[in-house]
Amino acid sequence: MSPNSTPIKIGIVGVGKIVRDQHLPALAKDRDYQLAAAASRHGKVDAIPNFPTIEAMLDAVPELDAVSLCMPPQFRYDAARTALEAKKHVFLEKPPGATVSEVEALKSLATRNGVTLFASWHSRYAPAVEAARKFLGSTTIRSAAIIWKEDVRRWHPNQEWIWQPGGFGVFDPGINALSIATHILPAMFITSAVLDFPENRDAPVAARVAFRTSAGLPVTMDLDWLQTGPQSWDILAETDAGKMLLSGGGSKLAIDGRIVHEEPEAEYPLLYRRFAEIVRAGVSDVDLAPLQHVADAFMLGKRNVVDAFFD
């Protein structure tokens, strides 16, 4: 925070797992923010005023400068619109919305109202992502593979929204991989996809996606939500300078088996640094490439019905 700037008064909306795990600790340590209120139907944050809705929060605490919207993506647009129309800066959790066009509409609304919209992609701030981007930019890539396999029962227990239309299913973690891939690999587009839908759910539990870059480079993505035991959040690339492995969701970089970058993660503190920076600069940061790929996978993907899923 520069010596002359006052802290950004922020309200948090949709108090659930990610707010408790990441947003509250990151905000508590950042002197550029004052957490002034929260809005959630059931969740509460200690030691600040709590409200049942964003409308009630904005009425009661008009001095808020910004809001962080952390509810599931299907329920984020109305809250974002309300906040932008009230001329508040808006931080959107990932994915920024349930459709590409609603986020485009929010982007225009933010510009019209002279406030900042931030489509946050936390995995892009994982510690080894910039090193991977630099490495790939310095060599010729031959092919790449994204392997994102985790246990939904362990990471998303009893989250019904994630299985509903607009909840993204396995693309909820998969979009984190795409937020890294679209940052470190050349621009690409989907050529085929197969999505496995449990017979009792409206969102996929696994997906296999093939991409091609404009230079014809093949990129594959394998998403699986039923992975027990070791979890994989890896991006591999075959390059002229060796085999790259970006593992641990972007936290560790190895070239030909030798670790070249590893440090503790600080994704959410960095996200809030970035938000403060763009609020102070009066600009927005809304990259829709990861969301567009998910939309394309649903548009082009073959639907495969698999065994029912029970928590």
Ligand code: NAP
């Ligand atoms: P969550 O634990 O289910 O919390 C979301 C909160 O949003 C709920 O507790 C709920 O609080 C509120 N909400 C408002 N309207 C809702 C509705 N109609 N249905 C369900 N909840 C509603 O989910 P989360 O894991 O925090 O995830 C929220 C967002 O953060 C998602 O976009 C997710 O992709 C992202 N995210 C999650 C993680 C993670 O590890 N969990 C990591 C990074 C990003 P009230 O009932 O009090 O309103």
